[in-house]
Amino acid sequence: xxxxxxxxxxxxxxxxxxxxxxxxxxxxxxxxxxxxxxxxxxxxxxxxxxxxxxxxxxxxxxxxxxxxxxxxxxxxxxxxxxxxxxxxxxxxxxxxxxxxxxxxxxxxxxxxxxxxxxxxxxxxxxxxxxxxxxxxxxxxxxxxxxxxxxxxxxxxxxxxxxxxxxxxxxxxxxxxxxxxxxxxxxxxxxxxxxxxxxxxxxxxxxxxxxxxxxxxxxxxxxxxxxxxxxxxxxxxxxxxxxxxxxxxxxxxxxxxxxxxxxxxxxxxxxxxxxxxxxxxxxxxxxxxxxxxxxxxxxxxxxxxxxxxxxxxxxxxxxxxxxxxxxxxxxxxxxxxxxxxxxxxxxxxxxxxxxxxxxxxxxxxxxxxxxxxxxxxxxxxxxxxxxxxxxxxx
Amino acid sequence: xxxxxxxxxxxxxxxxxxxxxxxxxxxxxxxxxxxxxxxxxxxxxxxxxxxxxxxxxxxxxxxxxxxxxxxxxxxxxxxxxxxxxxxxxxxxxxxxxxxxxxxxxxxxxxxxxxxxxxxxxxxxxxxxxxxxxxxxxxxxxxxxxxxxxxxxxxxxxxxxxxxxxxxxxxxxxxxxxxxxxxxxxxxxxxxxxxxxxxxxxxxxxxxxxxxxxxxxxxxxxxxxxxxxxxxxxxxxxxxxxxxxxxxxxxxxxxxxxxxxxxxxxxxxxxxxxxxxxxxxxxxxxxxxxxxxxxxxxxxxxxxxxxxxxxxxxxxxxxxxxxxxx
Amino acid sequence: xxxxxxxxxxxxxxxxxxxxxxxxxxxxxxxxxxxxxxxxxxxxxxxxxxxxxxxxxxxxxxxxxxxxxxxxxxxxxxxxxxxxxxxxxxxxxxxxxxxxxxxxxxxxxxxxxxxxxxxxxxxxxxxxxxxxxxxxxxxxxxxxxxxxxxxxxxxxxxxxxxxxxxx
Numbered sequence: 001x002x003x004x005x006x007x008x009x010x011x012x013x014x015x016x017x018x019x020x021x022x023x024x025x026x027x028x029x030x031x032x033x034x035x036x037x038x039x040x041x042x043x044x045x046x047x048x049x050x051x052x053x054x055x056x057x058x059x060x061x062x063x064x065x066x067x068x069x070x071x072x073x074x075x076x077x078x079x080x081x082x083x084x085x086x087x088x089x090x091x092x093x094x095x096x097x098x099x100x101x102x103x104x105x106x107x108x109x110x111x112x113x114x115x116x117x118x119x120x121x122x123x124x125x126x127x128x129x130x131x132x133x134x135x136x137x138x139x140x141x142x143x144x145x146x147x148x149x150x151x152x153x154x155x156x157x158x159x160x161x162x163x164x165x166x167x168x169x170x171x172x173x174x175x176x177x178x179x180x181x182x183x184x185x186x187x188x189x190x191x192x193x194x195x196x197x198x199x200x201x202x203x204x205x206x207x208x209x210x211x212x213x214x215x216x217x218x219x220x221x222x223x224x225x226x227x228x229x230x231x232x233x234x235x236x237x238x239x240x241x242x243x244x245x246x247x248x249x250x251x252x253x254x255x256x257x258x259x260x261x262x263x264x265x266x267x268x269x270x271x272x273x274x275x276x277x278x279x280x281x282x283x284x285x286x287x288x289x290x291x292x293x294x295x296x297x298x299x300x301x302x303x304x305x306x307x308x309x310x311x312x313x314x315x316x317x318x319x320x321x322x323x324x325x326x327x328x329x330x331x332x333x334x335x336x337x338x339x340x341x342x343x344x345x346x347x348x349x350x351x352x353x354x355x356x357x358x359x360x361x362x363x364x365x366x367x368x369x370x371x372x373x374x375x376x377x378x379x380x381x382x383x384x385x386x387x388x389x390x391x392x393x
Numbered sequence: 394x395x396x397x398x399x400x401x402x403x404x405x406x407x408x409x410x411x412x413x414x415x416x417x418x419x420x421x422x423x424x425x426x427x428x429x430x431x432x433x434x435x436x437x438x439x440x441x442x443x444x445x446x447x448x449x450x451x452x453x454x455x456x457x458x459x460x461x462x463x464x465x466x467x468x469x470x471x472x473x474x475x476x477x478x479x480x481x482x483x484x485x486x487x488x489x490x491x492x493x494x495x496x497x498x499x500x501x502x503x504x505x506x507x508x509x510x511x512x513x514x515x516x517x518x519x520x521x522x523x524x525x526x527x528x529x530x531x532x533x534x535x536x537x538x539x540x541x542x543x544x545x546x547x548x549x550x551x552x553x554x555x556x557x558x559x560x561x562x563x564x565x566x567x568x569x570x571x572x573x574x575x576x577x578x579x580x581x582x583x584x585x586x587x588x589x590x591x592x593x594x595x596x597x598x599x600x601x602x603x604x605x606x607x608x609x610x611x612x613x614x615x616x617x618x619x620x621x622x623x624x625x626x627x628x629x630x631x632x633x634x635x636x637x638x639x640x641x642x643x644x645x646x647x648x649x650x651x652x653x654x655x656x657x658x659x660x661x662x663x664x665x666x667x668x669x670x671x672x673x674x675x676x677x678x679x680x681x682x683x684x685x686x687x688x689x690x691x692x693x694x695x696x697x698x699x700x701x702x703x704x705x706x707x708x709x710x711x712x713x714x715x716x717x718x
Numbered sequence: 719x720x721x722x723x724x725x726x727x728x729x730x731x732x733x734x735x736x737x738x739x740x741x742x743x744x745x746x747x748x749x750x751x752x753x754x755x756x757x758x759x760x761x762x763x764x765x766x767x768x769x770x771x772x773x774x775x776x777x778x779x780x781x782x783x784x785x786x787x788x789x790x791x792x793x794x795x796x797x798x799x800x801x802x803x804x805x806x807x808x809x810x811x812x813x814x815x816x817x818x819x820x821x822x823x824x825x826x827x828x829x830x831x832x833x834x835x836x837x838x839x840x841x842x843x844x845x846x847x848x849x850x851x852x853x854x855x856x857x858x859x860x861x862x863x864x865x866x867x868x869x870x871x872x873x874x875x876x877x878x879x880x881x882x883x884x885x
Contacts, residue, residue, distance in 0.1 A: 037535060059539075059689075069851035074867075076836075077860050081867055112745060150606065150686025156438035222606055222685050239773045239797055241825035255797050326745050327793060327804065340791065342781050355777040355793075363828040374539070375688045392851055 039377070048388030052365065054377070061377060064369035066362055071392040079352040084110050084184055084319050087352065092178040094356060095390040097137040098333045099175075100129050103182035106352075108263060109328040109341045110184045111313075113321045121309040122186035123264045128199070128302045129172075129181065130264075131295040135206060136165055137333035138292045141385045145285060146217050148382040149226050154216050161206050168198040184319050186312030200303060207296055213289060218282075227281035231368055231380035234279060241367070242360035245335025246287040246385060251279030257331035269301050281383035288385070291333075320347055332357055334385055358390035415493050415504050422493075422641040423634050427455045429671075430637070430678050437682040465626035472533035473623065481531060482624070482631035484524030488517045489635050492642045497572045499655045499662035510571045511563055514646060515556050518601060521635065522548040528632075529620035541620040543689055544603065550696035551600035551607075557704035558594040561711040562587060562650045571646075575654035583651040586714065589707045591651045593700055595676070598643040600696070602636060604677055606684035607692055644673035720801030721770070723748030729770065733763060747802050754790070754807040758817040758843075764794065764803065765822055771796045772803065775823035778830055780809075780837045782863045787811045788837055792819065792826075809839060818844035836861035 039052045049070035055063040075094060079087050084106070091106050092099040104126055111118055139162050143155030166176040172191050173179040181188050217223050233243070235251040248255055256273040258266040274290035276283035321343040329338045335357025342351040361384055372380060399406075428443070431454060435442030443451025469478055494504035495514050507513065522545055529541020563569045565587065566577035583591045600607040621632050648654060648669035655662025687695065721729070726748045727741035737756035742749050752760055764772040776793035783789050788809045795802040809816055818841035819826040830841045831850040838859040841847060849856065858865055 069849070069853070072851040074860065077865075077867055146685060150608065151684060152434070153438050153682050156440060160439050216683070217685075220685065222687055225691055226685060226688055236773065237824075240775060240823045242775045242777070242823075243825075253797055260800065324744075327747065336776075338777065338793075340777070340779065340793070351781045353777065353779045353791075359828065360777075360825060363825060367824070373688070373690070375686075 050362070050386075050388050050391070052369075052377075052381070054369070056374070059374050061369050061372050061374070064366050064377075066365050068362065068388075068391050071388050073389075073393065075354060075393040076352055079349055081348060083347040084321070084349075087349070088182055088184075089178075089180050091354070092180055093389060094354060094393045095137075095332060095334060095337070095358065095387045096177060097140055097387055098133050099178050100133040100173075100181060101137075101330065101332045102337060103180070104130060104264070105328050105330045105332075105337050105339045106341075107182045107184050108330070109326050109339045110319065110321050112328065113324055113326050113341065113343060114184075114319075116185055116313050116315065118186050118313055119310045120265075120307045121190075122311045122313075124302055124306050125187055125191065125311060126182070127264050127266065127269070128299060128306070129169075129179075131298045131302070132165055132169070132199070132202075134295045134333040135292050135299075136162055136169075138288050138295075142213055142217070142285070142288060142292075145382045146223075148378050149223065151217060151220075151223070154213055157209065157212055157216075161209055164202050164205060168195055168202065171195055171198065183312060183315075185315040186310070188312075190311050196303065196306075199299070203296055203299055203303070206292070210289065210292065218286060218289065224282060226375075226379050227285065227383065229278075230281045230376050231372070231383055232278060232280045233364065233368055237367060238279070238364065241364040243335070243364055244360065245332070245357050246284055246291060247279075247335070247361055247383075249274060249291075250276035250283040250287045252277060255336075257329045257336055261329060263328075263330060268305075269298050271295075271298050281379050284383045284385070318347055320345060321349070329355075334358055334387065334390060335361060354393055356390045356393060358386035358388075359393075362386050362391050411494075411504050416490065418498075419490050419493050419638050420634075423638045424455045426637040426641050426674055427458075427633070428452065429674065430681075433675065433678045434682050437679070459630065462626055462630045467627075468623075468625045470533050470623050474531040474533075477527050477531035478623075479628070481524050481528035482628045482635075484527060485521045485635040486631045488520040488524075489639045489642055491517045492646070493638075495571060496642070496645050496649060496666075497575055497654060498645075498666050501572075502655075502663060503572060506570065506572055508568075508570045508573075511559060511569045511574065511650075514571065515559055518555075518639075518643070519548075519552055521639075524635075525620050528624065532620070532623040534623050537620050537622045540622070544620055546689070547600055547603070547607065547692060547696075550693055551597045551700070554593050554696065554700035554704045555597035555601065557701070557708050558590040558597065559650060561590045561704070561708045564708065564711050564715060567715075571649050571654075575649055575656065578653045578656060581651060581653035581656070586711065587651055587707075589703060590711075591647070593704050593707065594647055594651065595673070596700060598647060599677055599680065600692070602639050602643065602677075604636075604640070604681055606680060606687050608686060640674055640677055641670055644677065645670040647673050720796060720799040722801075726750070726770075726801060726803055729767075730760065730763075734760060744804070747804060749804040749806060751806045751808070754809055754816045757790075757792075757805070757807055757819065758822065760805065761792075761794075761819050761822040769799070771799050773797060775819075775825040775829075776802075778819065778826055778833055780833050780839060780861075782837065782861065783808070784863060785811070788814050788839060790816055790833070790839070794823070814839045815842060816840075817842050820844055835859065838862065 037054050037056055039054060051067040051070065053065045053067060054061050075090060078090060082090060088103050088106055091102045095102055139158040143158030146154040169179060170176050172195055173181040233247065233251050235253050238248050238251045239253065244255065252275055254273050254275045257263070259273055271294045274287045274294070276287055321341070323343055323345040325340070325342040327338060327340045329336055336355070337357055338355035340353035340355065341349055344350045365381070365384065368380060369377060432442045443454035445451055446457045447453030469475055492514055495507070495510045497503040497506070503510070525544040525548070526541050529537045529544070562574060562582055565582060566574040568574055568577060578585070621629065624632060645666065648666060652669045655666045657665035723743045723746070727750055730750055731738045734752070734756055737753045737760070739751040739753065741751065764770050772794045774795040774797045776795055778790070778792045781789045781791060786808060788811065790807045790809055792805040793802070794805070807816060814837070816839060818830055820830065821843060827845070828850060830844055831847060833839055834841055834847050835849045835852050836859055852860070
């Protein structure tokens with residue numbers, strides 16, 4: 001176990017009691033038995049290999065320290081020895097639930113450095129697939145949040161919807177999860193015949209099913225009792241930690257990269273940014289559902305306004321980004337994804353920093369877990385939407 | 394051959410037959426309820442459930458599971474208290490079987506009848522708390538300990554409303570024997586003034602069984618399996634038995650107390666009891682599919698601040714009604 | 719929409735004079751180079767001045783500039799006013815040290831821990847500079863250019879050469 005130093009008080013191991021490992025830290029005159037508990041790295045309710053070491057006083061959390069790095073794969077080092085085509089494959093994989101959205105950022109960074117103009121149709125299609133990816137991502141968290149609180153059914157419904165969407169993703173890109181469809185300059189190829197029809201059907205289906213999630217979860221008294229007022233994140237704290245996405249929006253800050261620094265064709269599209277008032281777990285879930293609604297709205301507009309034309313700009317055979325640097329921010333489903341690219345003119349980047357949303361989102365856990373109860377621990381962690389691959393890269 | 398018949402008719406023979414029948418019912422109930430839970434949950438969740446075991450819609454799934462568990466390695470954690478660890482599942486299962494012994498499955502078809510069989514039934518169901526505490530403590534595991542303590546708190550808190558709701562029924566029927574209660578239900582009590590009592594009884598039963606939404610003690614997304622975490626193989630099966638058969642047992646008790654037991658037109662009484670108990674079991678499974686989990690302190694609040702006063706009011710209301718009419 | 723890049727740079731130059739080594743505009747964003755020693759004061763100034771109001775901590779990382787040293791890069795923004803800023807500070811290659819920005823923005827904590835383990839930079843004043851992503855026993859600083867990518871060291875690679883020249 002990673003070192004956790006107890007600086008005050010003396011440690012005693014009391015005889016009897018259940019097994020080893022119960023450290024009693026005596027502070028002052030009162031012998032308060034504080035238990036150190038490990039949640040994870042394998043645990044049904046942490047999304048993947050996240051470990052949280054919590055110090056308990058009864059059922060109340062005194063201190064919580066997330067231990068990350070179990071899934072660190074060295075993406076940034078790898079990126080320095082891969083060319084841009086390979087990097088697009090790589091970035092599918094840090095936030096694996098939003099593969100297409102991850103690719104857009106990298107492609108845009110290189111395109112802007114090169115001064116490339118991406119064709120209209122490619123930009124609209126990028127928006128279409130990015131928004132469907134957003135719906136896919138949010139459906140996972142809608143389902144899994146319920147599951148962590150004990151509601152076993154919504155996750156099955158959510159994955160049923162995901163199947164429908166993943167089917168036409170596979171039609172177009174060949175991949176259900178890792179799509180590798182963006183290229184520097186646009187998309188790999190145009191959409192297959194029948195895609196738009198499936199997209200429209202899926203739009204109607206997901207829209208109609210949103211009411212189910214509201215009834216089963218949002219409106220359920222038990223769900224509300226478990227999440228209202230729990231895990232409140234004040235907006236100032238959120239901004240200090242660099243928290244973005246649904247969590248920041250639930251805390252009352254209307255920050256959305258699609259609105260504040262628009263990219264692709266988001267300026268031409270109408271959509272709202274849902275903003276909460278209190279920043280508790282319930283509102284984060286509510287924001288999630290609202291974002292799905294807004295994404296469906298965008299998808300509808302793309303269905304109507306999609307232009308024809310090429311889907312990829314003319315690019316040289318080997319893509320070299322000219323010397324320089326750039327920081328590109330996109331609104332990923334989990335929050336703001338940023339790519340800081342430093343190029344020395346070669347086929348590979350000199351440095352590619354991936355500023356991932358989950359990294360900053362998870363870093364706020366120690367601050368908000370203090371003083372919470374164990375059952376609330378699960379509600380809070382479930383409401384901080386993160387993917388471990390995104391945290392560790 | 395004649396010897397066997399004489400034996401079967403003698404007191405000892407009848408006792409033996411009864412024991413076999415009760416045990417048989419207990420085990421078959423587990424199988425049926427377990428299978429029902431798989432299938433009902435599955436269909437409510439847009440999926441199919443077991444389909445392969447036994448060729449036809451996986452009817453033999455639970456049997457296959459039982460055989461699987463039988464051949465598992467017997468593991469006791471090194472730091473665990475061996476005797477307490479091994480005895481705990483027994484403490485949870487045996488009271489369940491004893492409950493089946495006393496329920497009137499048909500007219501005159503109770504395993505053992507008595508003037509105070511209701512009292513006996515309620516007392517028996519309370520013993521399993523000790524078993525859960527034993528399991529959690531002896532496991533030498535922090536998660537188990539937390540689970541056992543939560544369990545104890547929950548089960549004790551919900552005993553009261555359970556008993557009070559049943560007491561109101563006894564009051565209305567004028568008898569503490571389960572047969573007497575069924576006899577007194579010309580109209581099932583649920584329609585004759587015990588609606589509130591029925592609701593309280595249902596809630597308290599689900600809490601006694603640690604079923605969602607009241608399954609904090611075994612909240613599997615938080616503390617793995619609570620008090621049962623360290624149990625494997627046949628010992629774990631005993632806990633599962635206790636849960637499923639317990640569901641059916643408490644549902645049968647509820648059917649006897651509130652739904653009129655074996656009363657019903659046309660079909661034989663036994664069938665009616667089974668159908669009514671089955672309906673209540675279905676409702677419990679339905680609850681599990683629909684609701685998230687209530688937090689432990691909210692659960693306690695619900696018991697002490699709501700169910701206990703309500704059940705007291707129900708009892709007094711029933712008493713007043715009895716006095717006046 | 720907040721201040722323009724040249725205005726931001728001018729404010730910093732007015733206040734900190736010599737400590738601001740230069741600035742440029744990078745794709746619409748202000749990039750200001752400062753002396754490492756002045757980082758904490760610059761950060762506090764940027765956060766607490768009402769019309770600058772840099773309340774959002776985006777990220778902190780470093781870039782290996784070989785002989786020139788390590789370039790520390792800190793990206794911050796003001797969500798209320800709408801402007802952004804990239805701060806850069808060049809640290810010497812032997813014994814790279816910089817003041818920690820954690821007292822100013824709590825979010826800098828994890829970013830500095832990651833930068834420290836990846837590049838070997840010491841952040842003075844950081845509450846707990848333990849390893850974040852790498853295991854405790856890990857030796858070396860992976861993102862330095864002289865740290866060879868391990869994957870191909872363990873076993874010869876039968877395929878084509880990587881674009882970076884590694885086998």
